[in-house]
Amino acid sequence: MPTDQDDQQKRRLEAGRRLFAQPCQFLLSAVRVDDFPPPDLPEFAFCGRSNVGKSSLINALTGHKSLARTSNTPGRTQQINFFQLGTQCRLVDLPGYGYAKASKSKIHSWTKLIDLYLRGRPNLRRACMLIDARHGLKPVDLDIMSALDVAAVSYQIVFTKTDKIKPPELAALEERTGTALRKHPAAFPTTIATSATKQTGLELLRAELAQVAEFDPIGYNPPDANGM
Numbered sequence: 009m010p011t012d013q014d015d016q017q018k019r020r021l022e023a024g025r026r027l028f029a030q031p032c033q034f035l036l037s038a039v040r041v042d043d044f045p046p047p048d049l050p051e052f053a054f055c056g057r058s059n060v061g062k063s064s065l066i067n068a069l070t071g072h073k074s075l076a077r078t079s080n081t082p083g084r085t086q087q088i089n090f091f092q093l094g095t096q097c098r099l100v101d102l103p104g105y106g107y108a109k110a111s112k113s114k115i116h117s118w119t120k121l122i123d124l125y126l127r128g129r130p131n132l133r134r135a136c137m138l139i140d141a142r143h144g145l146k147p148v149d150l151d152i153m154s155a156l157d158v159a160a161v162s163y164q165i166v167f168t169k170t171d172k173i174k175p176p177e178l179a180a181l182e183e184r185t186g187t188a189l190r191k192h193p194a195a196f197p198t199t200i201a202t203s204a205t206k207q208t209g210l211e212l213l214r215a216e217l218a219q220v221a222e223f224d225p226i227g228y229n230p231p232d233a234n235g236m
């Protein structure tokens with residue numbers, strides 16, 4: 009017999025599916041804070057080390073091949089790219105941190121911009137902190153997580169490239185990471201395992217983000233004729 013919990017989960021998954029079935033369009037690229045769009049819609053940011061798969065995950069979630077530009081070469085995304093998803097929210101593709109081969113001044117300006125965005129954006133509802141499943145949390149990830157804790161920005165660990173590891177390795181990684189997260193007050197306690205290549209974990213992440221955006225098309229009651 010289906011339980012209330014099963015029904016709730018189905019509803020969450022359906023809300024995620026519907027949110028991400030809407031058109032998603034590139035809005036703008038920002039190289040400075042003044043370029044950011046007005047903070048008038050909930051935003052979800054995708055942050056993580058260079059080459060972790062941020063742009064690929066945005067493409068996979070929205071069902072596009074090349075909405076966000078991806079590359080084998082680290083350092084592909086060099087600005088903050090904003091994408092508008094339906095009329096409900098925006099997805100924000102951040103440049104990767106920890107990319108050692110760029111010039112010092114470039115690294116400095118990217119890092120500053122990422123920092124200004126993550127710590128100063130009032131409508132940032134959740135940061136998806138992407139971690140390569142083969143590597144786990146690195147010191148540079150822990151630094152960003154600590155900065156997010158201090159700024160009280162809610163974030164969730166999303167593993168990428170899980171197609172590259174075996175299920176027992178993934179289970180061990182989840183266990184290890186879950187323990188580490190207990191020390192991080194702004195971290196969401198559960199992690200999500202994804203693969204953009206194999207298209208796995210996407211429906212769970214869509215459902216999670218729909219819940220944060222309070223997007224529930226099934227429970228939505230259109231205003232009546234009196235606007236009530």
Ligand SMILES: Nc1nc2c(ncn2[C@@H]2O[C@H](COP(=O)(O)OP(=O)(O)OP(=O)(O)O)[C@@H](O)[C@H]2O)c(=O)[nH]1
Nearest residue numbers: 059060061062063064078079083084085104204205
């Ligand atoms: N096997 C596998 N490869 C992936 C996956 N996601 C991304 N990649 C590959 O990883 C590389 C980097 O992907 P991007 O999406 O450009 O990574 P990024 O984090 O946006 O990189 P920067 O913008 O340079 O910081 C590309 O060659 C992708 O094809 C995945 O789930 N599985």
Ligand SMILES: [Mg+2]
Nearest residue numbers: 062063084085
């Ligand atoms: Mg990118």
